[in-house]
Amino acid sequence: MKAEDLDKKFDAGEDISQYLNWDKAVRPGLEQRRVNVDLPIWMINSLDVEAKRVGVTRQSVVKVWLAERLKAEQVAAPDH
Template sequence: MDADELERRFDAGEDMSEFFDWSKATRPNLEAKRVNVDFPTWMVNGMDKEARRLGVTRQALIKMWIAEKLG
């Protein structure tokens, strides 16, 4: 199967797990490093409101936003 066929099947929602050797799969660069950041109260309140709207935690929201900006 070529890359185009793999992409077509993936986009069609097919289960692609049979095409990968999961015993060798890795997740690079997932080491966590704690960082402390102080935010003004109005920002925390705004983040909490948006996190509730999206159904995620404040920490998850911050991670999503930073990943979007850096990605």
């Protein structure tokens, strides 16, 4: 199937999952790499409180907060 035909099906709201190879699917720019960060206990406790409050994992809180801050920095300094 041509990409144009696939785009038309998708834009029309059709289920295109049968045309995709999920084993080879990637999310460009969203590949992940593990990092280790040492934090003081009070920060970890505060993160855990916030994670429990919103019903997500500590890791999710850290990712969202980092993403928000990085986006804010990009807006503040658009040259980079």
